[in-house]
Amino acid sequence: MTVPASESGIHKRVVLAEADIDRALTRIAHEILEANKGSRDLVLLGIPRRGFPLAQRLAQKIAAVDPTVDPDLITGQLDVTMYRDDLRRHPTRSPLATQLPPSGIDDKVVVLVDDVLYSGRTIRAGLDALADLGRPRAVRLAVLVDRGHRELPIRADHVGKNLPTSSQERVRVHLAEIDLIGGSPVDEVVIEDRA
Amino acid sequence: MKHLLSTQDLSARSALRLLDTAEEMAAVGEREIKKLPALRGRTVVNLFFEDSTRTRISFEAAAKRLSADVINFAAKGSSVSKGESLKDTAQTLEAMSADAVVIRHPASGAPARLAASGWIDAAVVNAGDGTHEHPTQALLDAFTLRRHWARIAGTPSAGTTLAGMKVLIVGDVLHSRVARSNVWLLTTLGAEVLLAGPPTLLPVGVGSWPCRVFYNLDDALAERPDAVMMLRLQAERMNAAFFPSTREYSRRWGFDDGRLALLDTMGLDDTVIMHPGPMNRGLEISSAAADSPRSTVLAQVRNGVSVRMAALYLLLSGDPQDDDAADGRADQDDPPATTPEGRTP
Incomplete structure (x- = not known):
């Protein structure tokens, strides 16, 4: 499905639609439970901005499988802004909130959740941020899209979709919680190509 | 934002950004490890020509929590008491490659002079000048x-x-x-x-x-x-x-x-x-x-550290070539083409 953008020369291709995202998250939720042998000690930390709604959705799906889980009590947000290695290369970034679940992260199994895995630098920053907050028993990584082009020895444990891309392309994730397009909430993953 | 000299020319948007950033800095002050690596390797000089306890300590704590190196300079016991001018003092700091100068001075306008004179490249933070601003x-x-x-x-x-x-x-x-x-x-x-x-x-x-x-x-x-x-x-x-x-x-x-x-x-x-x-x-x-x-x-004293962390962070992080556009652009939904992972920060 190719939709040429009207005003510029950017071509936009939808690679995951709403139903695809939902199916991918359902599978990841089951994978997380399987890898952890249940929901014990699980904490899902989303990396802002779009990792956080993804973590919330995963927690909902985990709670749907295991009714003993309260999704709000296992979800949190981890801001990595102050730990990035490229602070000097971009306009100043405003830090966002870090919110941990009330149980904390010590001796928990923390699953970092992000929308797109690319260079791996955000996750590196996330691991440093975690170390300042506590000492989890294990840290795993779940991403909606893995687009390759890693610059650090980091891999995801749970991947919604592997998306081979060229570094000229841009992968954009739109989530209904955050993104309004034309006034209505949208769930989709698109590849934009500057052709 | 290159310098923080007065609140008179601070826009509501910049002021809110400072306060919101300070809110996140305050959260850091409540955790066990009260340190962030954001300003690692940068040097902040506290240049105090007037007595101060809480402002200097507060700036020092703020810079250290952001992992910057801090040099404290008090006019008493320095070459200023031998008659060294502000310009020569500033150029000494420049030669030591200071990234930010936090200055308190009895003369109104001294920080603005320091910022506009071209004596130094560092970001200037006004920590109180005469009867002008703080x-x-x-x-x-x-x-x-x-x-x-x-x-x-x-x-x-x-x-x-x-x-x-x-x-x-x-x-x-x-x-x-x-x-x-x-x-x-x-x-x-x-x-x-x-x-x-x-x-x-x-x-x-x-x-x-x-x-x-x-x-x-x-x-x-x-x-x-x-x-x-x-x-x-x-x-x-x-x-x-x-x-x-x-x-x-x-x-x-x-x-x-x-x-x-x-x-x-x-x-x-x-x-x-x-x-x-x-x-x-x-x-x-x-x-x-x-x-x-x-x-x-x-x-107020406790919040002083958070607010000063926010000021130092917003002045010292970010691309120095891009400081005019920086104020707010990072909040937009369109990241620079080189942003890893093609998403907003």
């Missing part, structure tokens, strides 16, 4: 007021302004850089500012400021302010007879036990008492008022 003090006062205002409303403070708030500033406005910075900043953030003080301690031209002026403290309190900020009586700048005696000043302009009780009888349960410190207990503020639950004096 922007980080006003920012920490605004931060304290905003948290108080949000707590009353039961909402989170991030992103909110001071709209609807009435703040009364009392005392020696003439010599007070804190009062000036607060008048501009609190007005920018939507608060209404009232000033009260003896006519001899109000500056010429105060009528053109965006605030109402009272020449009687009890009349001003009858306006039911949400916060009362008592200014320090600056004895070291009192070079003329501004009032007959300290006892009379304390009676007429001090926040004493009687006025503290008056707040209760007026039903102003949510009115707080602020003081930038250091306090002259028994003169402009009574001990009972300073130590009452209404007093935000210690909260």
Whole structure:
């Protein structure tokens, strides 16, 4: 499905639609439970901005499988802004909130959740941020899209979709919680190509 | 934002960004490891030509929590007492490759001179200049007021302004850089500012400021302010007879036990008492008022570190070639083409 953008020369291709995202998250939720042998000690930390709604959705799906889980009590947000290695290369970034679940992260199994895995630098920053907050028993990584082009020895444990891309392309994730397009909430993953 | 010299030229957007960033910095101050690596390898010089306890310590703590290296420079015991000029001192700091200079100086305009002269490339932060401005003090006062205002409303403070708030500033406005910075900043953030003080301690031209002026403290309190900020009586700048005696000043302009009780009888349960410190207990503020639950004096000191962390972070991170566009662009939904992972920060 190719939709040429009207005003510029950017071509936009939808690679995951709403139903695809939902199916991918359902599978990841089951994978997380399987890898952890249940929901014990699980904490899902989303990396802002779009990792956080993804973590919330995963927690909902985990709670749907295991009714003993309260999704709000296992979800949190981890801001990595102050730990990035490229602070000097971009306009100043405003830090966002870090919110941990009330149980904390010590001796928990923390699953970092992000929308797109690319260079791996955000996750590196996330691991440093975690170390300042506590000492989890294990840290795993779940991403909606893995687009390759890693610059650090980091891999995801749970991947919604592997998306081979060229570094000229841009992968954009739109989530209904955050993104309004034309006034209505949208769930989709698109590849934009500057052709 | 390249320098932080005054609150008069600070836009509401920049002020809110500073306060919101300070909110996240305050969260860091509550965790076990109170350190962030954001300014690793950068050097912050505290250049103090005037005495200071809390401002210098606060800036030092802020810089250290952001992992910057701190050099403290006090004019006493330095070559300044041998007659070295501001320019030569500044160029010495430049040669030591300082990234930020936090300057306090008895002359109004010294930080602006330092920033505009081209003597140094470093970011300049005004930590109080003469009777001109003390922007980080006003920012920490605004931060304290905003948290108080949000707590009353039961909402989170991030992103909110001071709209609807009435703040009364009392005392020696003439010599007070804190009062000036607060008048501009609190007005920018939507608060209404009232000033009260003896006519001899109000500056010429105060009528053109965006605030109402009272020449009687009890009349001003009858306006039911949400916060009362008592200014320090600056004895070291009192070079003329501004009032007959300290006892009379304390009676007429001090926040004493009687006025503290008056707040209760007026039903102003949510009115707080602020003081930038250091306090002259028994003169402009009574001990009972300073130590009452209404007093935000210690909260102000605590918030000072968060606000100064935010200022140093926003001044020193980011692409130095891009500082004009930086203010706000990172918040937009369109990241630079080179952003890893093709998403917003």
